[in-house]
Amino acid sequence: MEEKEIYWDIKDLYNYENFYKSGIFECVNFARTYELVKNLSYNTQYLEYLYKTLSKKLHVTIQTETIKTYILTGMSIIESILYYAIKRNNLNKVIEFEEINRFESNIKKVKNSHIKVETVILKKLLIPIEKEMKLSSMLQITESKKLLGNDLDVYIRLNYLRKLRNKIHLHFFVENLDHDFNNFNQSQYDLMRTSLKVVLFSDMFIMPIENRKQIFDFLL
Numbered sequence: 279m280e281e282k283e284i285y286w287d288i289k290d291l292y293n294y295e296n297f298y299k300s301g302i303f304e305c306v307n308f309a310r311t312y313e314l315v316k317n318l319s320y321n322t323q324y325l326e327y328l329y330k331t332l333s334k335k336l337h338v339t340i341q342t343e344t345i346k347t348y349i350l351t352g353m354s355i356i357e358s359i360l361y362y363a364i365k366r367n368n369l370n371k372v373i374e375f376e377e378i379n380r381f382e383s384n385i386k387k388v389k390n391s392h393i394k395v396e397t398v399i400l401k402k403l404l405i406p407i408e409k410e411m412k413l414s415s416m417l418q419i420t421e422s423k424k425l426l427g428n429d430l431d432v433y434i435r436l437n438y439l440r441k442l443r444n445k446i447h448l449h450f451f452v453e454n455l456d457h458d459f460n461n462f463n464q465s466q467y468d469l470m471r472t473s474l475k476v477v478l479f480s481d482m483f484i485m486p487i488e489n490r491k492q493i494f495d496f497l498l
Contacts, residue, residue: 294493321354329496332467360417361411375403
């Protein structure tokens with residue numbers, strides 16, 4: 279097989295779809311699984327492509343940005359899987375009251391501090407609405423319920439990768455020299471692959487391990 283053919287030799291989408299269907303199925307709390315499975319499969323297929331890209335000799339800057347793309351895509355996959363797992367297990371928080379009015383007192387000085395009192399009027403909703411979950415809160419729920427097992431290092435790694443995922447904002451800097459070239463390298467790439475392996479080989483899915491090894495050979 280020529281190098282060009284090897285480079286584009288990406289598994290057919292149905293391989294990933296069959297895998298995700300082994301753990302993601304319609305339930306009372308989550309009905310739109312068709313779209314979720316499709317999106318997960320597209321992006322996992324893209325990860326395989328990025329893996330093959332990174333196996334080539336690339337310009338160092340292009341390699342850095344490709345690793346960044348791999349991590350952003352990988353964390354999007356994990357975030358979506360955790361969102362589904364939290365919803366399926368009815369672990370997501372809901373909003374039961376809505377604010378209908380708010381009153382503020384005049385500002386007063388008490389012991390060299392300026393204070394004011396706010397009174398909020400809330401009305402109970404007839405039907406509670408889902409509270410929007412950020413990845414940080416999803417990871418907190420995942421860790422507290424041990425959805426990925428009892429190894430605490432798994433949750434530490436995912437929280438670290440969550441912070442890297444936030445580097446999608448090019449204008450956000452925490453400290454000096456906080457730029458892509460210093461944030462994304464082989465170590466972060468390996469960490470992302472390890473974390474993906476933990477999630478995709480977890481008990482959330484029922485496909486036999488040997489079948490998973492064939493599909494996710496690019497993570498092994």
